[in-house]
Amino acid sequence: MSSRTVATVIASSLMLVITAGRAAADVCVTVDETEDTLSPRDRRAALRILGRQFELAGQHVVSSPCPDQYVVTHVQLGSAIFVTLWGPRGHREATAIGLDDIPAIYNQMVRSVLTGEPMDLRGVVDRTNVSATQAMKRRVDSDSIFYARLGYGAMFADPKQPVTSVGLIGYRHELDSFGIDVSFLNFQVNHAGGSSGYGAGNTDASSGSWVKLEGLYFKRPLANQTAYFGGGLSWSGASIFDGRTDWSGNGLQGELTAGYEMARASTIRAFVQADLGLPFYVLTSTSYLRPVPMTPRQYAPSLTFSLGPGWQRSPHGPR
Numbered sequence: 001m002s003s004r005t006v007a008t009v010i011a012s013s014l015m016l017v018i019t020a021g022r023a024a025a026d027v028c029v030t031v032d033e034t035e036d037t038l039s040p041r042d043r044r045a046a047l048r049i050l051g052r053q054f055e056l057a058g059q060h061v062v063s064s065p066c067p068d069q070y071v072v073t074h075v076q077l078g079s080a081i082f083v084t085l086w087g088p089r090g091h092r093e094a095t096a097i098g099l100d101d102i103p104a105i106y107n108q109m110v111r112s113v114l115t116g117e118p119m120d121l122r123g124v125v126d127r128t129n130v131s132a133t134q135a136m137k138r139r140v141d142s143d144s145i146f147y148a149r150l151g152y153g154a155m156f157a158d159p160k161q162p163v164t165s166v167g168l169i170g171y172r173h174e175l176d177s178f179g180i181d182v183s184f185l186n187f188q189v190n191h192a193g194g195s196s197g198y199g200a201g202n203t204d205a206s207s208g209s210w211v212k213l214e215g216l217y218f219k220r221p222l223a224n225q226t227a228y229f230g231g232g233l234s235w236s237g238a239s240i241f242d243g244r245t246d247w248s249g250n251g252l253q254g255e256l257t258a259g260y261e262m263a264r265a266s267t268i269r270a271f272v273q274a275d276l277g278l279p280f281y282v283l284t285s286t287s288y289l290r291p292v293p294m295t296p297r298q299y300a301p302s303l304t305f306s307l308g309p310g311w312q313r314s315p316h317g318p319r
Helices: 003-024 040-056 099-115
Strands: 026-031 069-077 080-087 090-097 142-155 161-175 178-190 204-218 226-241 245-262 268-279 283-287 302-312
Touching: 026 040, 040 069, 040 099, 080 099, 090 099, 142 178, 142 268, 161 204, 161 302, 178 226, 204 245, 226 268, 226 283
Parallel strands: 026 069
Antiparallel strands: 069 080, 080 090, 142 161, 142 302, 161 178, 178 204, 204 226, 226 245, 245 268, 245 283, 268 302
16 A cells, blocks of 8 residues: 555544544533523623633534533522533533623633533633632631630649639630630639648649630531630649648640630620640649658649630621
8 A cells, every 4th residue: 555545544534533523522502591581682692602612612513402402591680690501511500790700600611511520620710711709809707706704623733622713814816617715814723711821731722824825616617606626825833832832833834625605696705615724844842841742743734614705896797
């Protein structure tokens, strides 16, 4: 077989493949006029633009009806236009902001149905076809809460000390799911009363943090009430005095928190909270009486349960 004959056969085969591929790629587009809310003029323009997007994607657009027919509807509410496209390769939905946004939506829809990929995938959405809703700056609503709290708990020293818990100043900045909590002057105190001083036989205990910083996670971020939990660090100190020996120490402390917040849709809210303090230091003893204490060093974590009111600096806007 001569080279000319071989070239002719190859060229003919390529033409057949191209022709078959072109025939297989014939599509047509139409509007569901029973559901569509655009004006007849806008519908005609929309069909031209949609057909052009199929052509740019390598499809051959023919008159409707055809076997591979795609149907589009537009439902307008205010400036928002809800666009739906369905056909032999599935359906896609998107929201356009005004008629000017529709060509970008069409471009994404056509790329998506022809490739079978979601509309939010890279390669379907790029800088040339990003829609107004996708370009909008997304923000999470936030609340700024001031609070105080009062409760009861224990210091787990030797022996265990019951304490009254007080939080004087707290501030919580809540994004829907996450929040930052910073509080000052959190104290746990047990004053035995009666006479004091060495040899008195009464035990006084106290612990507290000058400043505490935590991150919080809210389990049901949009609900009016939700459980939350988190953790962080504080700078704290603690002391125990039993009339004979004084244990004291200070330093960095780990903080674990779990709670339940209520009335989150209001400017005034309430919460119940449990706090576990895990010091990164130990208490060391000082004694001026004999015998010397059997426990010269103690580790004194604390656990408190408290109830507190919170109030917003300013009401939040609609979500």
